[in-house]
Ligand SMILES: [Zn+2]
Ligand SMILES: [Zn+2]
């Protein structure tokens with residue numbers, strides 16, 4: 001394959017960055033990009049990498065023993081895959097430990113519930129908390145209710161997520177519900193899981209406490225249990241819940257963003273930034289969240305390297321530490337690299353499952369839009385629609401974009417993502433080779449073209465202004 | 469509705485049982501049966517009854533506190549539904565208690581597994597059992613293997629159930645695997661769950677020990693975990709499992725078959741026997757197994773009563789105790805009624821989920837076959853195919869049939885049954901009103917016509933012989 005491509009690699013003279021001059025990929029570059037698209041479709045490296053991560057590491061909650069094993073795995077895997085440079089950058093955060101998590105309805109009908117503690121929650125007293133449940137259809141409804149209805153009770157936010165588009169709508173009940181409930185005197189909060197499935201799995205996820213109110217325990221029950229509890233409440237008699245949580249803060253922990261780079265030929269200090277987050281929740285093995293994102297982007301860079309199609313700029317794959325509990329890896333990356341935002345040719349994270357990619361949005365200066373159009377021409381046969389020029393590159397790269405990094409949004413199809421998200425059911429057997437491979441192929445084409453582009457995609461204040 | 473039917477209820481003179489004379493349902497009886505079929509389709513009593521059982525009782529493993537609550541619920545519900553007679557018959561069995569159940573792979577890659585103890589298993593020592601796994605594709609393959617491969621190890625039976633037809637093929641690994649493994653020196657057994665889903669739920673179920681070998685602990689892991697463990701084993705290095713089970717025998721327990729009867733007008737001592745089993749496994753709330761069977765048959769009889777369409781014979785609904793751990797309720801029923809097998813006009817249990825009914829088989833004497841044909845004529849518009857005359861009436865009625873009770877097999881569609889069977893996911897939210905209502909409608913038509921039939925469907929040695 002390397003030989004086959006050698007002619008394509010005789011690139012024309014490097015076109016210097018020149019404003020207001022229409023610059024485009026050469027015909028040979030377009031052919032190389034199309035070759036990557038077609039050849040990578042028959043590859044299965046992303047599937048293999050994810051198989052390795054989920055089998056050899058499995059759950060890797062930030063700050064847990066699995067976190068350290070995942071960092072070691074990532075370093076070794078980058079090296080095994082032939083990345084030119086492999087290194088780690090420290091990420092320090094407060095760790096949180098899961099413990100016992102049990103709940104049962106004690107009256108009027110005794111029944112155990114399937115629940116999980118929300119990340120960052122405090123514990124209940126050892127004997128648990130037993131109190132009457134008070135149900136609300138949403139966080140908003142709870143916030144409008146008088147404190148008298150809530151004081152001394154356990155708030156039950158029964159907000160059903162109807163489709164994958166509703167994550168943003170429903171998730172505040174998980175992330176902010178405890179403090180809002182505490183403000184009205186609640187002794188604990190349990191929510192309907194934020195997820196689209198109807199299985200008896202609870203969905204975990206992070207929550208945070210406001211500084212000005214009491215910290216009360218927070219847990220999520222499965223959708224099946226929420227249905228049942230709602231049926232009990234409908235009968236009109238008081239429904240009591242006993243909640244036992246022994247989670248705890250576990251001190252400061254230092255993990256790592258693990259980074260692998262394929263060095264560019266002409267502008268090695270400029271780079272295309274791709275990646276996912278290496279940490280996962282602990283209930284499953286983090287296959288779709290976000291082993292898939294790690295595997296897709298590692299495989300994309302590896303495919304380019306393996307086939308000897310070196311682009312001008314470098315391709316950097318960052319596996320971010322602790323995304324789940326507060327974007328700590330992304331923040332650490334920004335802090336370590338904020339004086340070099342202009343070195344980032346384009347940033348794009350994969351963190352919405354196994355693919356396929358359905359749309360490509362950009363966030364580049366106007367002069368680069370013809371190049372984006374050419375990139376889309378190559379990708380369109382994969383079923384990818386064109387997007388706008390106001391892309392969001394993903395959670396760990398969001399702050400980079402706000403700091404002016406050129407970005408791409410390679411939208412992953414998420415129709416089934418929130419069935420599995422943050423549950424025990426997020427395991428490798430859910431991965432379909434054709435889906436993840438389409439995503440890896442897309443990232444390979446994107447990364448190579450962005451790294452090979454004749455001009456910078458822009459950065460900084462100028463880019464932020466222009467995009468308004 | 470009662471008024472509407474009053475004309476149909478003016479039945480012609482009772483046709484006495486007369487061998488070799490072709491006896492058929494009258495036109496009015498056929499009209500009444502068709503009316504039941506059409507009117508019951510708009511009913512939703514079975515759905516309501518199941519909602520009540522799963523919400524107000526939930527898990528009801530034989531011998532657990534839920535068992536007693538279920539018995540109380542059933543008695544009260546029969547009365548509430550207007551059954552003419554409601555009573556209980558004692559069923560005594562050895563109880564078994566679930567305790568801690570934990571497993572993790574300790575080498576070469578540390579990962580927790582999602583497992584459950586199999587019903588009736590002994591415990592591990594407090595510190596657990598840690599040993600190398602030895603994998604077999606089936607119980608049969610394990611039985612053919614030399615003891616040297618197995619001695620001192622934990623047997624892993626990785627037999628994947630591919631479709632709902634394979635339950636009988638795969639389940640011996642669960643029920644008999646422990647003793648067969650112990651015979652070859654294994655220290656424990658873990659099986660791939662017997663189920664067709666690919667979720668991270670373990671499927672429990674009963675196992676038994678042979679008297680002549682050591683009793684070793686037995687557990688099942690989810691299909692997702694079995695996939696993962698198999699991937700680890702494929703890497704060729706020894707894979708070690710740590711298993712902790714604290715289940716225990718819990719002495720003798722007396723539960724009850726709970727029985728409700730609608731009394732017949734002319735032959736009240738003869739009866740159509742329908743029902744399901746009241747006990748469930750403890751992981752879910754026993755919606756499809758077998759709350760559905762209880763609800764379907766209770767609703768069928770209740771519909772007939774509510775509409776004043778009294779048949780000649782009685783309709784008896786039996787909710788059997790402890791089917792799951794060894795058909796104890798069915799055996800007790802046979803023991804209590806074995807001298808009156810001839811009083812059973814027809815027996816049919818519902819224990820394969822929420823419906824719909826797809827086929828009707830019979831086990832009746834030849835003279836009654838024209839009546840069966842008429843019954844099928846009424847039921848055919850519900851999508852029910854005719855079956856043979858060698859029906860099996862269901863697990864708790866199997867021994868009655870072997871003792872010569874006329875039987876019907878109303879086959880329930882089980883395509884998704886073994887996704888949920890014996891898992892935490894067996895909950896009410898999986899029930900579709902149209903499906904369960906079709907089954908209740910079918911049972912209502914069947915029960916009424918069988919109870920109204922002009923002749924006996926036969927019984928005893930004569931019936932058993934004739935069916936050969
Ligand atoms: Zn994620
Ligand atoms: Zn996540």
Ligand SMILES: [Zn+2]
Nearest residue numbers: 745757758819
């Ligand atoms: Zn059953």
Ligand SMILES: [Zn+2]
Nearest residue numbers: 749757792890
């Ligand atoms: Zn069962």
